[in-house]
Amino acid sequence: MALLGSVLNAAPLLRAGSSSRLLLPVSALHGSSTSRSLDSAAAAPASASEHPGLSGEVAEGRQVKSLREMPGPGAISNLIEFFYRDGFSRIHEIQLEHSQKYGKIFKSRFGPQLVVSIADRDLVAQVLRAEGPTPQRGNMESWKEYRDLRGRSTGLISAESDEWLDMRSVLRQLIMRPRDVAAFSDDVNGVVFDLVDKVRRLRCQQPDGLTVFNINDLFFKYAMEGVASILYETRLGCLEDEIPKMSQEYIGALHLMFSSFKTTMYAGAIPKWMRPVLPKPWEEFCSSWDGLFRFSQIHVDKRLSDIKKKVEQGEEVKGGLLTHLLVTKEMNLEEIYANMTEMLLAGVDTTSFTLSWATYLLAKHPTVQQEIYEEITQVLGGRVPHADDISQLPLIRGLVKETLRLFPVLPGNGRVTQDDLIVGGYFIPKGTQLALCHYSTSMDEENFPSAEEFRPDRWLRKDALDRVDNFGSIPFGYGIRSCVGRRIAELEMHLSLTQLLQKFRIEVSPLTGDVRAKTHGLLCPGSSINLKFVDRV
Numbered sequence: 001m002a003l004l005g006s007v008l009n010a011a012p013l014l015r016a017g018s019s020s021r022l023l024l025p026v027s028a029l030h031g032s033s034t035s036r037s038l039d040s041a042a043a044a045p046a047s048a049s050e051h052p053g054l055s056g057e058v059a060e061g062r063q064v065k066s067l068r069e070m071p072g073p074g075a076i077s078n079l080i081e082f083f084y085r086d087g088f089s090r091i092h093e094i095q096l097e098h099s100q101k102y103g104k105i106f107k108s109r110f111g112p113q114l115v116v117s118i119a120d121r122d123l124v125a126q127v128l129r130a131e132g133p134t135p136q137r138g139n140m141e142s143w144k145e146y147r148d149l150r151g152r153s154t155g156l157i158s159a160e161s162d163e164w165l166d167m168r169s170v171l172r173q174l175i176m177r178p179r180d181v182a183a184f185s186d187d188v189n190g191v192v193f194d195l196v197d198k199v200r201r202l203r204c205q206q207p208d209g210l211t212v213f214n215i216n217d218l219f220f221k222y223a224m225e226g227v228a229s230i231l232y233e234t235r236l237g238c239l240e241d242e243i244p245k246m247s248q249e250y251i252g253a254l255h256l257m258f259s260s261f262k263t264t265m266y267a268g269a270i271p272k273w274m275r276p277v278l279p280k281p282w283e284e285f286c287s288s289w290d291g292l293f294r295f296s297q298i299h300v301d302k303r304l305s306d307i308k309k310k311v312e313q314g315e316e317v318k319g320g321l322l323t324h325l326l327v328t329k330e331m332n333l334e335e336i337y338a339n340m341t342e343m344l345l346a347g348v349d350t351t352s353f354t355l356s357w358a359t360y361l362l363a364k365h366p367t368v369q370q371e372i373y374e375e376i377t378q379v380l381g382g383r384v385p386h387a388d389d390i391s392q393l394p395l396i397r398g399l400v401k402e403t404l405r406l407f408p409v410l411p412g413n414g415r416v417t418q419d420d421l422i423v424g425g426y427f428i429p430k431g432t433q434l435a436l437c438h439y440s441t442s443m444d445e446e447n448f449p450s451a452e453e454f455r456p457d458r459w460l461r462k463d464a465l466d467r468v469d470n471f472g473s474i475p476f477g478y479g480i481r482s483c484v485g486r487r488i489a490e491l492e493m494h495l496s497l498t499q500l501l502q503k504f505r506i507e508v509s510p511l512t513g514d515v516r517a518k519t520h521g522l523l524c525p526g527s528s529i530n531l532k533f534v535d536r537v
């Protein structure tokens with residue numbers, strides 16, 4: 001399942017405003033909602049004074065090139081790459097290959113679509129720093145169409161312009177600073193206890209009493225339970241042996257949308273007029289959204305009715321994020337449903353894949369694991385960690401950063417330019433779809449020496465890498481449209497990894513092969529990760 005990935009990675013590949021839209025992978029296939037033709041771009045050398053978004057290159061008198069002159073793979077070779085060589089599951093590798101072959105800025109075509117890919121840290125920085133107040137990631141037409149059809153609101157992922165800005169301003173105040181989410185420590189720790197317990201129960205079922213098969217399945221349940229404990233202020237029971245029916249149905253809806261990654265893709269890609277002859281993708285798309293919205297609505301309504309009861313009885317109303325939103329009415333009810341739905345969606349696979357990679361890397365590097373364990377023991381002893389402890393655990397933070405550098409769950413991100421830009425010497429007209437190639441910049445030796453190596457200590461402050469504006473690795477994006485759930489995800493990952501390392505030595509099971517990454521919307525383990533959890537004495 002990889003909904004967020006299909007949205008953030010692939011949505012930019014839907015051509016805006018076209019009735020025959022095509023969905024393309026962000027990193028290697030390149031489409032455009034360019035509002036000017038390439039010819040006019042070529043014929044209109046920009047001047048810095050006319051175009052506030054332009055870099056100093058024009059002013060310095062260097063020749064600005066048009067998109068026509070930009071290198072990149074041809075449409076036919078892209079077709080072959082993706083449809084005959086299973087390129088859809090290797091988007092991250094193709095991104096790297098193309099940046100090595102064509103340079104750090106290149107264009108690709110797929111039919112009428114054109115996307116400009118940027119695989120250079122400084123150019124990515126230039127683009128993101130020049131963003132206006134309401135950046136756009138890509139085309140969200142199919143999401144919006146569903147919402148219009150059902151009279152639903154958009155949430156942060158699907159909204160644009162002022163509508164997006166208003167909701168973002170509300171949520172930014174509530175969950176974007178580490179100290180805001182520190183308040184959720186106890187709730188998340190409650191879920192971590194259940195995770196540890198579940199590890200113990202699962203390994204007991206195996207003959208060696210140690211192995212947990214397909215660790216991502218467990219982390220998926222943990223991530224869902226963890227994020228729901230914050231978003232809905234309730235427990236879903238995902239880590240119980242019998243998952244409650246309602247939570248099971250939600251997981252089913254999520255599976256429908258993603259197991260059918262294709263469903264999401266085709267729903268957006270198949271033109272409306274073809275739906276009568278090819279109804280299934282759109283129907284499945286709508287039906288999975290129905291399930292996701294229904295689930296959120298049940299939990300939001302339940303909280304609302306609890307609050308009303310308390311008010312009627314004259315009791316004080318206390319609570320977290322959802323309570324705040326319902327009481328202050330900074331968002332209307334439909335907006336709350338939509339944002340809870342989209343945040344739950346965005347917060348599960350992303351976190352669980354990262355945890356799966358982190359534990360796999362730890363198991364493969366016992367010396368690193370031991371160093372991190374010693375740091376934890378020195379700082380906490382056996383004490384349960386709290387959010388406030390994390391600043392004292394730089395290696396735990398480095399572990400998460402390094403995992404996301406090696407396996408950025410979103411290997412690429414999209415932006416539609418909102419102004420004419422000159423990037424890397426090329427004139428990029430307003431409305432061009434850009435693909436920011438995070439995977440390539442993360443693996444670039446210039447940004448990270450010995451880039452293939454797993455070295456959480458490279459993030460220790462002494463090396464000055466640990467900066468929010470290190471554009472070589474920005475797994476949560478950057479700036480005003482960056483991941484709104486970043487602090488929640490970090491809290492869930494820091495607390496769970498710390499406790500797992502306090503309790504267990506993690507080893508790779510001999511039943512695990514060499515696990516390689518594949519793109520399935522998100523960058524996910526290409527095969528099952530099976531790990532042994534050995535008690536620490």
Ligand code: HEM
Pocket residue numbers: 008137156157168227342343344346347348350351354404409410413414474475476477478480481482483484485486488489
């Ligand atoms: C390891 C975990 C996660 C990673 C790596 C991640 C990464 C990202 C990235 C790269 C973006 C796009 C940013 C941009 O366009 O600049 C994004 C957006 C978003 N993420 Fe996350 N995410 C994670 C977890 C979460 C969680 C736990 C939540 C919710 C609680 C969440 C909610 C969102 C939302 C709502 C957006 C859209 C924000 C907007 O458009 O304003 N994410 N995420």
